[in-house]
Amino acid sequence: MSMTLNTDYKFPDGFMFGASTAAYQIEGAWNEDGKGENIWDRIAHFHSKLIQDSENGDIACDSYHKYKEDVALAKDLNLNFYRFSISWTRIAPTGEMHKLNPKGIDYYNRLIDELLANNIEPLVTMYHWDLPQYLQDLGGWVNPIMVDYFKEYAKVLFSNFGDRVKWWITLNEPLQMCKGYSISSYAPFLNLRNTGHYLAGHYQLLAHGKVYRLYDEIFREKQKGNISIALNTVFFLPKNKESEEDRETAERANQFERGWFSHPIYKGDYPPVMREWVDKKCKSEGRPWSTLPTFSEEEIKLLKGTADFYSINHYSTRLTTHGYDQNPVFNPDGEYKTSIEKSWPVSAAPWLIVAPEGLYELLVWIKKEYDNPPVIITENGYADDGRLNDLERIDYIKSHLNVTLKAINEDKCDIIGYTIWSLLDNFEWTDGYRYHFGIVSVDFNNPRRPRVPKASYQYFKKIVTTKKLNV
Numbered sequence: 329m330s331m332t333l334n335t336d337y338k339f340p341d342g343f344m345f346g347a348s349t350a351a352y353q354i355e356g357a358w359n360e361d362g363k364g365e366n367i368w369d370r371i372a373h374f375h376s377k378l379i380q381d382s383e384n385g386d387i388a389c390d391s392y393h394k395y396k397e398d399v400a401l402a403k404d405l406n407l408n409f410y411r412f413s414i415s416w417t418r419i420a421p422t423g424e425m426h427k428l429n430p431k432g433i434d435y436y437n438r439l440i441d442e443l444l445a446n447n448i449e450p451l452v453t454m455y456h457w458d459l460p461q462y463l464q465d466l467g468g469w470v471n472p473i474m475v476d477y478f479k480e481y482a483k484v485l486f487s488n489f490g491d492r493v494k495w496w497i498t499l500n501e502p503l504q505m506c507k508g509y510s511i512s513s514y515a516p517f518l519n520l521r522n523t524g525h526y527l528a529g530h531y532q533l534l535a536h537g538k539v540y541r542l543y544d545e546i547f548r549e550k551q552k553g554n555i556s557i558a559l560n561t562v563f564f565l566p567k568n569k570e571s572e573e574d575r576e577t578a579e580r581a582n583q584f585e586r587g588w589f590s591h592p593i594y595k596g597d598y599p600p601v602m603r604e605w606v607d608k609k610c611k612s613e614g615r616p617w618s619t620l621p622t623f624s625e626e627e628i629k630l631l632k633g634t635a636d637f638y639s640i641n642h643y644s645t646r647l648t649t650h651g652y653d654q655n656p657v658f659n660p661d662g663e664y665k666t667s668i669e670k671s672w673p674v675s676a677a678p679w680l681i682v683a684p685e686g687l688y689e690l691l692v693w694i695k696k697e698y699d700n701p702p703v704i705i706t707e708n709g710y711a712d713d714g715r716l717n718d719l720e721r722i723d724y725i726k727s728h729l730n731v732t733l734k735a736i737n738e739d740k741c742d743i744i745g746y747t748i749w750s751l752l753d754n755f756e757w758t759d760g761y762r763y764h765f766g767i768v769s770v771d772f773n774n775p776r777r778p779r780v781p782k783a784s785y786q787y788f789k790k791i792v793t794t795k796k797l798n799v
C-alpha cells in the first residue's frame with residue numbers, strides 16, 4: 329500500500345488515546361492478599377512446558393505493587409484513558425460471589441482512584457482470559473452455568489467500581505478464548521475440535537448479553553457508562569481481488585471470525601453464512617445436530633443491541649482463498665485458506681504480519697456492516713525483541729494511525745478512540761517473555777522491574793499531545 333501520510337488530517341475533537349494491559353500479563357502477586365488460583369496460574373505451575381522457557385506471570389511487571397508508576401507513565405504520556413483488566417480471583421478467590429476478597433477490591437479501588445486523580449479515565453475489561461480455576465473445573469465456558477457466574481461477577485464490579493468507571497468491556501477476545509477449547513493454544517488447553525469452540529463462544533456471548541441487560545436494569549440510569557465486548561480481528565482480504573470466489577471466501581472468513589460475535593450483537597443471531605456452512609458440514613459428516621448451537625427467540629432479543637461502542641483489537645491481515653489451512657486448523661468449517669503478500673513485513677511474532685491496509689478495510693467494513701457504530705480500537709501494537717530504539721514499532725503505529733485518519737476523514741467512520749497494546753512489555757501468554765509489545769521496557773531480570781520508556785513512547789506521546797500524526 330502506498331504510504332501517503334495524512335499529516336493534514338486531525339483526530340476529531342474528543343478523540344481518545346489510551347494504552348492497554350491485562351491483569352495476568354502485568355500484575356504478578358499471584359497469591360498475595362487472598363487472590364485465588366486462576367487457569368493461567370494452574371498452567372504455569374503444573375504444565376509449564378506449554379509456555380516458552382517455562383515462564384509464568386507470578387511476578388510479571390509487578391504492577392500489583394508498582395501501579396502508581398504505571399499511572400505516572402500514563403499521565404506523562406497525556407493519555408485520556410488507561411485500559412486494564414480485573415483479575416476475577418482477586419475479587420473472589422474461587423469465582424463464587426458469596427466469598428469476596430476485600431483486599432482485592434481495595435486494590436482496584438486504589439488503581440481507579442489513582443487514575444482519576446491524574447485525570448485518566450479507566451477503561452476496564454472484566455475478563456481477560458484468567459478464569460478462576462474452580463469455575464474451569466466446573467467446565468469453564470462450555471458450561472451454561474458460566475453465564476450466571478459471570479453476571480454475578482459483573483454485578484459486584486458495577487456495584488463497587490461503577491460510580492467511577494464509565495467504560496466497560498465484558499470479555500476480551502472471545503475468539504482467542506475459544507481457541508483454548510479447540511486447538512489448545514490458550515488455557516485451559518483443551519482439544520475439543522469441532523464442538524468446543526462453538527459452545528465456548530455461545531456461552532460467552534450469552535454472558536455478555538446478560539451483563540449488558542443487568543446494567544440496563546440496575547445501574548445504567550445512575551452510572552451512565554458504556555459497555556462493549558472486545559473482538560480481535562484479523563482482516564481477511566481476497567487473495568485475488570478479481571476473483572469472485574476469493575471475494576466471497578474473504579467475506580465468509582470475516583463472518584466466521586468476527587461476525588460470529590458481532591452479528592448476534594448488532595443484528596441478532598449468528599451470521600447466515602456461518603449457520604449455512606456449519607450446518608451443511610455437520611450434515612455431510614452424518615452428525616445428528618449442528619455443532620453451532622442455536623439461540624432461542626428470547627436469546628436473540630437478549631443479545632441484539634448489546635454494545636454501546638464497537639471494540640476492536642487489531643494486529644494483522646491475511647489473504648484468503650477457498651481451501652483449508654495447514655495445522656493447526658482452528659475452524660475448517662469456513663473452508664478458507666490464508667496466506668500473506670510477500671511484501672508484508674513480519675514482526676518478531678510470526679503471526680503478526682504488518683499490513684495497515686487491513687485495518688483500513690476493517691474500519692470501512694464495520695461502518696458498512698453495522699451502520700457506522702462508534703468504534704474504539706482497544707488494542708493495536710507490534711512485537712519485537714525488546715530494543716529501546718524501536719523504530720519498527722514507530723512505523724507500525726504511524727501506518728496504522730495513518731489509515732485510521734483516512735477512515736475518519738475520507739470515509740466518515742465514527743472512530744472515537746485508539747489504544748496501544750501495550751503500555752509495558754509483559755507476559756505474552758504461551759510466548760512467555762520472548763516477544764515485547766510495550767512502549768515501555770521492563771527489565772524482567774531485575775527484581776525491582778524497572779521501567780524505561782522506548783523511542784516509540786516519545787513518538788506516541790507527541791501524537792497524543794498534538795492529536796496529529798507527526799512525521
Ligand code: PNW
Pocket residue numbers: 350353500501504560561562641643644679707749756765
Ligand atoms: C491479544 N492473532 O491477543 C490479547 O488481547 C493480548 O492479551 C495479547 O498480549 C496481544 O493480543 C498480543 O498478542 C491476540 O493471532 C493474540 O491474531 C493473537 C492474535 C490476536 C490477538
